[in-house]
Amino acid sequence: MIDGLEEAFRDWGGVPQELLFDQMKAVITRDLRLQGGALVRNLEFLGFAHHWSFTPRACRPYRAQTKGKGRAARAPDTGSPRRRRTRQEVTN
Numbered sequence: 001m002i003d004g005l006e007e008a009f010r011d012w013g014g015v016p017q018e019l020l021f022d023q024m025k026a027v028i029t030r031d032l033r034l035q036g037g038a039l040v041r042n043l044e045f046l047g048f049a050h051h052w053s054f055t056p057r058a059c060r061p062y063r064a065q066t067k068g069k070g071r072a073a074r075a076p077d078t079g080s081p082r083r084r085r086t087r088q089e090v091t092n
Contacts, residue, residue, distance in 0.1 A: 001026050002048055009052065018055045028058050 001024075009015045021027045023039075030040040039058055049056045 002045075005048075005052075015052050015054050018057055019049075020057045020059060023058050023061055027056055031061070 005019075023031060025042070027042055027045050028039050029042050032038060032040060041056070045056065
């Protein structure tokens, strides 16, 4: 996942301020919110986010509307036709 994000940052020519993720173990290791706690973030991924200066955010589980398609980052149509197609599939 990290290699893919780095490639996307290069293709986009920058890094978004925030990135929204599903609650995958690579990003969130535990969710203690129901017990009055907070999300426990993966320390290695937090280091990656700090290095690239973005804030990782987690979707609420089972609530697809928290992803907000209208807010999805859209990269300019640069690169190979295959990359443009892949980006369009990911952002749409």
